[in-house]
Amino acid sequence: MPFLIYALRRALQAVPVILMIMVGAFLLLKLAPGDTVDALVGDMGGADAQFIARLRAEYGLDQPVWVQLWRYLAKMAQFDFGWSYVYEQPVSVVLLDRLGVTLMLMCASLFFAFTIGVALGAIAARRAYSVTDNVISTLGLVFYATPSFFLSLMMIVVFSVKLGWLPVGGIRTIAAFYTGWDHVLDVARHLVMPTAALSLIYLAFYLRLMRASVLEVAELDFVRTARAKGAGEGRLMFHHIMRNALLPVVTLLGLQFSTLLGGSVVVETIFSLPGLGQLAYQSVIQRDMNTLMGIIFLSSVVVIVVNFLTDLLYARLDSRIELS
Amino acid sequence: MTAETPVLQIEDLRVALPEGSDRPLALDRLSLEVKRGEIVCLVGESGSGKSLAAGAVMRLLPEPAVRMTGGRILLEGQDLAGLPEREMRRLRGNRMAMVFQEPMTALNPQKTVGWQIDEVLKLHTDLGRKARAERTLRMLEQVHIPDPRSAIHAYPHQVSGGQRQRVMIAMALAMDPRLIIADEPTTALDVTTQLQILRLIRELQEGHGSGVLFITHDFGVVAEIADRVAVLRRGELVEQGTADEVLNRPRHPYTRALIAAVPGLTPPAPRSFADAPVVLRADRMLKTFKARGGLLSGRREAVAAVDDVSFDLRRGETLGIVGESGSGKTTVSRCVTRLLDADGGRVELDGRDILNASGRELRAMRSKIQMVFQDPMASLNPRKRVVDLIAQGPIVHGTPPREARDQARELLRLVELSPAAAERYPHEFSGGQRQRIGIARALALEPKVIVADEPVSALDVSVQAQVLRLLADLRERLDLSLLFVTHDLRVAAQLCDRVAVMEKGRVVEMGVTADVFAEPQHEYTRKLLSSIPGRDWTPPDVRDNAA
Numbered sequence: 001m002p003f004l005i006y007a008l009r010r011a012l013q014a015v016p017v018i019l020m021i022m023v024g025a026f027l028l029l030k031l032a033p034g035d036t037v038d039a040l041v042g043d044m045g046g047a048d049a050q051f052i053a054r055l056r057a058e059y060g061l062d063q064p065v066w067v068q069l070w071r072y073l074a075k076m077a078q079f080d081f082g083w084s085y086v087y088e089q090p091v092s093v094v095l096l097d098r099l100g101v102t103l104m105l106m107c108a109s110l111f112f113a114f115t116i117g118v119a120l121g122a123i124a125a126r127r128a129y130s131v132t133d134n135v136i137s138t139l140g141l142v143f144y145a146t147p148s149f150f151l152s153l154m155m156i157v158v159f160s161v162k163l164g165w166l167p168v169g170g171i172r173t174i175a176a177f178y179t180g181w182d183h184v185l186d187v188a189r190h191l192v193m194p195t196a197a198l199s200l201i202y203l204a205f206y207l208r209l210m211r212a213s214v215l216e217v218a219e220l221d222f223v224r225t226a227r228a229k230g231a232g233e234g235r236l237m238f239h240h241i242m243r244n245a246l247l248p249v250v251t252l253l254g255l256q257f258s259t260l261l262g263g264s265v266v267v268e269t270i271f272s273l274p275g276l277g278q279l280a281y282q283s284v285i286q287r288d289m290n291t292l293m294g295i296i297f298l299s300s301v302v303v304i305v306v307n308f309l310t311d312l313l314y315a316r317l318d319s320r321i322e323l324s
Numbered sequence: 325m326t327a328e329t330p331v332l333q334i335e336d337l338r339v340a341l342p343e344g345s346d347r348p349l350a351l352d353r354l355s356l357e358v359k360r361g362e363i364v365c366l367v368g369e370s371g372s373g374k375s376l377a378a379g380a381v382m383r384l385l386p387e388p389a390v391r392m393t394g395g396r397i398l399l400e401g402q403d404l405a406g407l408p409e410r411e412m413r414r415l416r417g418n419r420m421a422m423v424f425q426e427p428m429t430a431l432n433p434q435k436t437v438g439w440q441i442d443e444v445l446k447l448h449t450d451l452g453r454k455a456r457a458e459r460t461l462r463m464l465e466q467v468h469i470p471d472p473r474s475a476i477h478a479y480p481h482q483v484s485g486g487q488r489q490r491v492m493i494a495m496a497l498a499m500d501p502r503l504i505i506a507d508e509p510t511t512a513l514d515v516t517t518q519l520q521i522l523r524l525i526r527e528l529q530e531g532h533g534s535g536v537l538f539i540t541h542d543f544g545v546v547a548e549i550a551d552r553v554a555v556l557r558r559g560e561l562v563e564q565g566t567a568d569e570v571l572n573r574p575r576h577p578y579t580r581a582l583i584a585a586v587p588g589l590t591p592p593a594p595r596s597f598a599d600a601p602v603v604l605r606a607d608r609m610l611k612t613f614k615a616r617g618g619l620l621s622g623r624r625e626a627v628a629a630v631d632d633v634s635f636d637l638r639r640g641e642t643l644g645i646v647g648e649s650g651s652g653k654t655t656v657s658r659c660v661t662r663l664l665d666a667d668g669g670r671v672e673l674d675g676r677d678i679l680n681a682s683g684r685e686l687r688a689m690r691s692k693i694q695m696v697f698q699d700p701m702a703s704l705n706p707r708k709r710v711v712d713l714i715a716q717g718p719i720v721h722g723t724p725p726r727e728a729r730d731q732a733r734e735l736l737r738l739v740e741l742s743p744a745a746a747e748r749y750p751h752e753f754s755g756g757q758r759q760r761i762g763i764a765r766a767l768a769l770e771p772k773v774i775v776a777d778e779p780v781s782a783l784d785v786s787v788q789a790q791v792l793r794l795l796a797d798l799r800e801r802l803d804l805s806l807l808f809v810t811h812d813l814r815v816a817a818q819l820c821d822r823v824a825v826m827e828k829g830r831v832v833e834m835g836v837t838a839d840v841f842a843e844p845q846h847e848y849t850r851k852l853l854s855s856i857p858g859r860d861w862t863p864p865d866v867r868d869n870a871a
Contacts, residue, residue: 221424221430222430222431222432225430225492226432228384228416230413230414230416230447231447239432239435240432318434319434319435319481
């Protein structure tokens, strides 16, 4: 019961946050030059002023910004995100269609970055200042310093073009019509390089943070106590150090989910993945304002949900934290 | 091994410090014995190497920076030096166990109390889960934890400091070790809790017949618990003997100096202040801390930290505020200086209301009431030269900078520091010197009242005595009034004309120090006084009848 109240309170707190994001995004988009009609007319190769004015009136774009904003928010409150003129579909349909790929990419990247980063960081810390540590730390620095677009292109050159091991882009092999396991494997093969490209910099973050955190926790009094009790190094690491060292890493995990969403724009575009990132990029180019606003809404919800989950995880990991 | 084989023998132990330390050897040819059923106190000031001795025995020194370079350590006749790490692990927590100083940080915050005791059993026995759980429960009962069945599932932060130390002791005793090393186990505890823990250690040690190496800096604790005493000074053993010999007839000059510095429990003859004007008056002061809570998280109970506290402080007088942690004594000191805003009551400084003073008035009044804080390192800005630290106050209050700095140099002389100290930074000084700087800073504004919050509790006993002497001396010379907050009744006895005893935000007893100590009226005061470690031991006046 206290948990339900906590969850409900967090949900209520999220409402003003999302509202502020949407209002801010709406106004910012209005500040940018050009609207949907400009883009449509551009595609048509030009049109006369009368037709343009009629189109604007039809889409409600001739109204003052405040009226447009109010209308948008009123519809948003009913989870109606409008019509995408580019995709000729309701925005919600377009979004749901793309959400799966992006979530898959993000979860895979985060999982990979977190597990490998934490493991490598812990190993580096336990062998601090040794050759192993130097190799791991240097590797981390390289990952950290390599931009994901560069990494993506290099991987495509090496693994797709030269070696032919992995597909260049897309989420499935076109016209192969795989089913069952073959389909899963096919999708997984398509996700290997995007996941690597997106996750390596985060892997470096977690690695560095975990290394520092383990080194710090290893010096704490309770680790000394455990040693005095006769605990061996392995036991110290798993039962006493790791759990305490993970706390700052988990904090970072939640904070970075939102930046990961930003990173997916680049990676999805390069690997032609039909996800939200790519959709966002195209919507900007095509001035598909409704779709863009939908993406912003969806990503804020995702970030808020993930932050909530992080707090739950944190409370679970740290006995001193109580949800309230 | 015969019955007479000591539990622990340390022979010619040498421990090297890393290059660039203040001395090459942390411990220089230390020899020491702990027999079965005996409590040996290893006493020394900070930096004497006493904790490293414990580390060497457990082989838990921070190697390779600090390492053993010579000597032997025998546990029940078995030489530990040659043992492989695996064998050492089998001994630790099993035949020799350790109790650490700070029970909050020495316990894993993420594991329950029961888990942490169980771990010892898991490591050293083949007992099944159920048998271990029973034994854990029995251990908690042995250390007199209230409601052990629910304590087993509690996390360290959910039990009090004293209970945490009981858990540490239960952990140490779980395997019935031959040797227990206790490193300042009661230093972080309140005086009443301290006495309980000391008694517990005594009781359990007698029951189990283990030998105890008890490390402490506090001669009161030594008097309370020791069978034999060894005094360590900068890594060298200067004196060793029975408790009675060392405490009452110390031979080495260093031991004599240490014991001479222990404040006695007999207050000096009372001085009369009936004719002196009142400089600080608190009238029914009130301060409540409301636990934080958001709009939706519901209300939490408020805590009255200062509840209806009234007192007068006359010119030249020292009023001690004594009590245990959480009694509200620090909150009183913060409220009268308006570092915290009181919720009710009146505080008058020199007849003027300070609680309702406006910004400008308050600033003028602040120069008349100044504070000295507990931690001299934390309360001095590390990026400022000493002269600027001291001159800062007067400059803020309008003194021309050049003049303020000249005065600052003058003040350094007053607190017995060399004028050369003016150009240096706080980290270049020792703890005692830093506290002198803190005092000079408080004096710079020529205040009438100094509020000192535990000003000597972070200092070694010999340094503490010097700082107390300085405070007493300045008080006479400058006709200062002192509001002296302390948990240490010995210190209060030495310096305070009157004391106010606080419990849970209320003053339960107030009176002339000598009277309160001789005939405490309130039950809580009696409890406090009877908990002072070594209260039956009167430090001998070793300065006068030097052999």
